[in-house]
Amino acid sequence: MATTASDTVLKRKAEAGRGHAGGAPPTPPRAFGHAVAKAGQDMFHLPVAVTEAVEVRASLADLPERLVERALLAVMEGPGGGLGLVALSPEVLTTLIEMQTTKRIGAAEVAPRRPTRTDAAMSVRFIDRVMEELGLLLAADPAIVWAGGFRYGSFLDDPRPLCLLLEDTVYRVLRLTLDLGAEGARRGTLLFAVPAEGCGTMPQPAAG
Numbered sequence: 001m002a003t004t005a006s007d008t009v010l011k012r013k014a015e016a017g018r019g020h021a022g023g024a025p026p027t028p029p030r031a032f033g034h035a036v037a038k039a040g041q042d043m044f045h046l047p048v049a050v051t052e053a054v055e056v057r058a059s060l061a062d063l064p065e066r067l068v069e070r071a072l073l074a075v076m077e078g079p080g081g082g083l084g085l086v087a088l089s090p091e092v093l094t095t096l097i098e099m100q101t102t103k104r105i106g107a108a109e110v111a112p113r114r115p116t117r118t119d120a121a122m123s124v125r126f127i128d129r130v131m132e133e134l135g136l137l138l139a140a141d142p143a144i145v146w147a148g149g150f151r152y153g154s155f156l157d158d159p160r161p162l163c164l165l166l167e168d169t170v171y172r173v174l175r176l177t178l179d180l181g182a183e184g185a186r187r188g189t190l191l192f193a194v195p196a197e198g199c200g201t202m203p204q205p206a207a208g
Contacts, residue, residue: 028143029053032174035133036190039126040180044099049184052177060168063193064159066175071191072115074127075165077153080199083166084150084192086127090115091188095180096123105181120155127152139203146172146198170196 026034033050040046058066067073068089076084088096094110100122128151135148156162174192179185 025141026137027055028138028141028147028172029055029174029176031137031141031143032130032134032147032192033176034137035130036176036178038133039129043126043129044096046095046099046180047182049179050176051179051187052175054175056173056175057196058171058173058193060163060166060171063166063171063173064162066173066191066193067159068189070112070114071159072119072123073156073159073162074120074123074152075154075156076127076131076150076192076194078150078194078199079148079201082150082195082199083153084171084194085162085166086130086152087189087191087193088123088127089188089190091186092178092180092190093119093123093188095186095188096126105185108186110186115155115157117155117157124152142202144203145200146194146196147174147192148200150194167195172196 025031030050030053033053037048037050040048063085067087070090071087072093074086074088076086078084090110090112093115095105097119098104098106131150135144138144138147156165171193172195176190178188178190180188
């Protein structure tokens with residue numbers, strides 16, 4: 001019998017629920033880094049090395065200050081109507097576009113420009129794949145309550161509306177510093193911010 005996509009997802013969730021190498025699951029920042037690296041490799045054959053992975057808390061008012069200039073801003077839709085944010089630095093965005101168009105990374109320096117809706121459309125599959133991988137890695141972890149179930153919702157070309165669009169609450173912010181391409185041809189950042197408490201479902205204990 002042929003294996004379906006849903007069968008594969010269920011199998012990977014079961015494997016996540018049985019734990020990870022060394023007996024302990026990765027922390028949410030490390031899981032986020034693993035998810036980004038796997039998505040980059042699987043989708044674009046893009047080597048991604050995580051040089052830093054941190055988690056902090058921030059108020060809604062503080063959130064725009066944590067964004068790099070001219071980042072692509074993706075508003076994420078999550079469980080219970082919750083909204084979050086993914087921000088791709090210009091270096092990460094440019095790399096994703098190049099890997100889909102020329103199949104290689106260009107010059108290390110990226111010319112500053114304002115992200116467009118076309119950029120957002122070319123980033124959706126990658127963003128959603130990262131979220132899928134993150135959910136699988138955290139399937140048996142309590143962090144799935146706040147980190148799981150988010151998917152791309154819409155694009156913002158300016159961070160100023162964030163304070164009107166997102167809930168005025170405390171946010172968990174996962175921030176990665178990435179070396180992209182062979183031998184770190186380019187360095188960029190990727191940020192994921194979601195309401196700290198979350199509205200997801202607690203994981204069920206693994207059977208057996």
